[in-house]
Amino acid sequence: MKYVIIGASASGINAAKTLRNLDLTSDITVISKDVNVYSRCMLHHLISGERNLDRLSFVEKDFFEKNNVNWLKGLDVKDLNTATKTLVLSDGQTISYDKLLIASGASASIPPIKNLREATNVHPLRNIEDAISIKESCKPQDNVVIIGAGLVGIDAAVGLIEKKVNIHLVEMADRILPLQLDKKAAVKYEKLLKDNNVTLHLSSSAKEVVLNEKGEATGLIINDNELIPCSTIVVAAGVRPNIDFLKNSNINCDRGILIDEFCRTNIEDIYAAGDVTALSPIWPVAVRQGKTAASNMAGKEISCKDNFAFLNSMNFLGLQAASIGIANAPDDSYDINTLETKNVYKKIIHKDGVIYGALLVGDLSYCGVLTYLIKNKIDVSHIKKNLFDLNFADFYGTKENGEYTYAI
Numbered sequence: 446m447k448y449v450i451i452g453a454s455a456s457g458i459n460a461a462k463t464l465r466n467l468d469l470t471s472d473i474t475v476i477s478k479d480v481n482v483y484s485r486c487m488l489h490h491l492i493s494g495e496r497n498l499d500r501l502s503f504v505e506k507d508f509f510e511k512n513n514v515n516w517l518k519g520l521d522v523k524d525l526n527t528a529t530k531t532l533v534l535s536d537g538q539t540i541s542y543d544k545l546l547i548a549s550g551a552s553a554s555i556p557p558i559k560n561l562r563e564a565t566n567v568h569p570l571r572n573i574e575d576a577i578s579i580k581e582s583c584k585p586q587d588n589v590v591i592i593g594a595g596l597v598g599i600d601a602a603v604g605l606i607e608k609k610v611n612i613h614l615v616e617m618a619d620r621i622l623p624l625q626l627d628k629k630a631a632v633k634y635e636k637l638l639k640d641n642n643v644t645l646h647l648s649s650s651a652k653e654v655v656l657n658e659k660g661e662a663t664g665l666i667i668n669d670n671e672l673i674p675c676s677t678i679v680v681a682a683g684v685r686p687n688i689d690f691l692k693n694s695n696i697n698c699d700r701g702i703l704i705d706e707f708c709r710t711n712i713e714d715i716y717a718a719g720d721v722t723a724l725s726p727i728w729p730v731a732v733r734q735g736k737t738a739a740s741n742m743a744g745k746e747i748s749c750k751d752n753f754a755f756l757n758s759m760n761f762l763g764l765q766a767a768s769i770g771i772a773n774a775p776d777d778s779y780d781i782n783t784l785e786t787k788n789v790y791k792k793i794i795h796k797d798g799v800i801y802g803a804l805l806v807g808d809l810s811y812c813g814v815l816t817y818l819i820k821n822k823i824d825v826s827h828i829k830k831n832l833f834d835l836n837f838a839d840f841y842g843t844k845e846n847g848e849y850t851y852a853i
């Protein structure tokens with residue numbers, strides 16, 4: 446059996462490891478554009494200078510040798526022929542497979558803002574090369590604009606704070622991290638960013654990049670003609686799945702590759718996992734799908750139904766937060782309990798005894814139990830205590846014969 450995996454990141458690496466555990470003898474080949482294995486979630490540490498490339502790796506140095514995995518690195522898959530079961534690579538070689546996993550992830554998307562794609566000093570933040578270019582092009586006191594204040598934009602800001610640059614963060618929503626936080630929670634992080642010399646431009650949209658004669662961006666126009674002068678722009682405005690090389694194949698794609706709960710595509714012996722499926726572009730889901738796909742490829746059937754970005758935890762500028770389930774109530778029929786002190790903000794969104802979402806900022810106590818209750822839609826209406834103090838002990842009792850009973 447010859448297994449081929451496209452991609453050497455969260456999904457592909459975990460798939461290779463799972464395959465080798467289940468199948469000690471078959472051929473496993475990983476093909477990737479990446480020439481290093483590293484965690485994209487830690488790229489901001491490279492920008493700040495806190496870590497070097499070695500310390501971004503999430504595998505041991507001899508991972509490929511130890512697991513007897515052949516790694517073709519620095520190569521692009523250009524074409525897939527599902528009839529002949531072959532791949533064409535950027536160096537012209539053809540690779541055959543018996544079973545294929547596509548774990549090619551996603552790329553940063555550059556929005557169609559005037560001159561943004563043309564400017565020579567605009568950097569996305571997706572790959573190690575992007576982080577290195579950002580690090581090298583930003584000098585102390587430079588003005589740097591970051592477009593987008595989601596998790597990647599905040600990562601970029603946090604990395605750049607250490608470089609002592611003047612950061613301008615432009616976000617269309619009325620708050621940073623709009624998908625993860627509500628306004629009150631966001632304000633806590635916004636204050637920390639402002640304290641660290643970050644200027645926030647909220648409810649603002651980027652309109653046009655001003656170019657000099659060399660084609661470099663010298664400023665960004667936002668809203669109605671407000672100019673932010675800058676020498677570098679970082680774009681953190683979402684991702685698009687890497688599916689271009691599938692254009693001659695008959696693999697069904699929507700935004701990303703369509704898969705079933707076993708991570709199978711519509712073509713026999715071809716599986717897909719991770720950001721390339723566009724189901725939930727976060728690390729834990731990519732890992733889970735990679736392991737699921739590999740297990741099924743090796744003949745051990747398992748399913749992965751939970752592709753929801755259910756729990757987001759973050760730790761920026763020393764403030765921890767967790768956002769579980771929904772961060773904002775969809776309508777007025779939901780009840781909201783909040784708890785606020787100087788350093789802590791907590792919110793629970795519930796309806797008819799079921800908790801649908803929670804935000805914990807500054808204190809993550811009971812995060813585990815809340816995650817369990819929300820994920821499993823456990824009825825908590827019979828428990829007469831403060832929802833913020835629920836713990837697993839509230840859900841078990843003791844029978845007369847001393848036996849434990851669990852209500853969850």
Ligand SMILES: Cc1cc2nc3c(=O)[nH]c(=O)nc-3n(C[C@H](O)[C@H](O)[C@H](O)COP(=O)(O)OP(=O)(O)OC[C@H]3O[C@@H](n4cnc5c(N)ncnc54)[C@H](O)[C@@H]3O)c2cc1C
Pocket residue numbers: 451452453454455456457476477478479484485486487488489520521522523548549550551552570571572596597600687690718719720721726727728729731
């Ligand atoms: C700055 C940043 C911060 C993040 N922070 C978090 C976080 O805090 N929490 C979280 O959960 N997630 C975070 N993420 C998202 C997380 O990194 C991704 O969900 C995860 O990396 C997805 O893994 P993947 O294996 O699906 O794909 P990717 O990591 O995108 O890897 C794709 C692999 O495929 C290879 N490849 C692509 N196209 C081809 C081709 N044609 N031929 C050959 N090889 C190819 C690439 O070289 C790469 O090896 C962050 C991402 C970024 C960029």
